[in-house]
Amino acid sequence: MSWIENINNQAMLLAPYFATSLTILLALLLDNILGEAKKYHYLVGFGWLADKIESVLNHNNIQQNSLTTAKTAPLKIKLLGTLSWCLLVLPLPIVYFLFINDLAWYWQILLDASVLYLAIGLNSLQQHAMQIYIPLKSEDIVKARHFTGYIVSRETNALSPQAMSRATVESMLENGHDSVIASMVYYIIGGAPLVILHRLANTLDAMWGYKTSRFNHFGYASAKLDDLLGFFSAKICTLLYSIQGDVKQSVTNAYQQGNQYKSHNGGWVMAAGATVMKITLGGNAFYHGKVITSPTLGLGNSVSIEDIPRSITLVKRAAITLALLTFFYQLVCYLL
Structure with missing residues (x-):
């Protein structure tokens, strides 16, 4: 047997033990090389389908676009919203779990890595951040x-450079959890089916999770289920951000400040990230014609333009740290 064949056989023996790490590494490489799909993005199709279902089942939306004056009971609209969530989110992960989750280890790694790559948005986050950072610098x-309007739901027509910097950093830190760390965490604990479930649920929350007359009841399940799904991964993300700076202060601020924020999960990760970066986030912003005041998150100076690339670096380091921790955990398990 040649030394090349020997190495190949050893790799074949070791690979299944490190399948999770290999999958994460391959997904991160695909994201770095390919980035986000320029055409035919799966979330665009998913969003189209969600809009179609919402237009039929959301009675508040129907009433707003017709002469109907009778109000549908809030409970009924919440139940219809829950039904819509189930119809959109559950079928694909269930099919994956039942029929595509028991392949040969090498095919499983390739397929799972493709799914994880489609869920991870690290490259996309950087692109969106730079689309704002470069014009601000010039x-x-x-x-x-x-371009700020691409990443936030707040009104951007009158935002100052400092306000845009704040909005971008907040979005990078929060979406660093939603579209990067959470996807990695849920792959580690539940494989590709759980990644799909979380990604679709998080997308529906971004579409329906607003406290407006249209979505306050219909989007109730989407908002609550996204909070539930993100609860554990947000705590992991908080720790991954915190270990890059003053851990004790970051975790303390995440607990004290994050619990006061409108989004529990977002508040925790943003407070921890801002503390590590030694900046403060939060304040006033216009959402759907209303002024929303957010509590102060973090500790330090006011956010500046240069904090935009720093926030991306923080997210990247968190992702790399999680990938390395997963590898070392599998290595220890293998050696023992």
């Missing part, structure tokens, strides 16, 4: 406001 305020 003082092109109009262009910066335009």
Whole structure:
């Protein structure tokens, strides 16, 4: 047997033991090389289907677009919203679990890595951040406001450079959890089916999870289930951010400040990230015509333009740390 064949046989023996680490590594490499799909993105199709279902089952939306005056009972709309969530989110992960979750280890790694790559948005986060950072650096305020509107739901028409920097950093830290760390965490504990479930649920929350007359009841289940699904992974993300700075202060701020924020999970990760970066986030912002005041998150100076790339670096380091911890855990298990 040649030394090449010997190495190949050893790799074949070891690979199944490190399948999770290999899958995460391959997914991160695919994300770094390929980035987000430019055409035919699966979430665009999912969003189209969600809009179609919502237009039929959300009675509040129907009433707003017709002459109907009778109000549908809130409980009924919540139940219809829950039904819609189930119809959109559950079928694909169930099919994956039942029929595509028991392949040969090498095919499983390739397929799972593809699913995880589609869920991870690290490259996309950086691209969106740079689309705002570069115009801000060149003082092109109009262009910066335009691209800020791509990543936040707040009104951007009158945002100052400092306000856009704050909005971008908040989005990077929060979405660093939603679209990067959470996907990795749920792959580690539940494989590709749980990644799919979380990604679709998080997308529905972004579409329906608003306290407006249209979605306050219909999007109730989407908002609550996304909070539930993100609870554990947000705590992991908080720790991954915190270990890059003052751990004790970061965790303390995450607990004290994050619990006061409108989004429990988002508050925790943003408070921890801002504390590590030694900046403060939060304050006033316009959402759907209303001024929303958020509590102060973090500790230090006011956020600045240069904090935008720093926030991306923080998310990248968190992802790499999680990948390394997964590998070392599997290595210890293998050696024991």
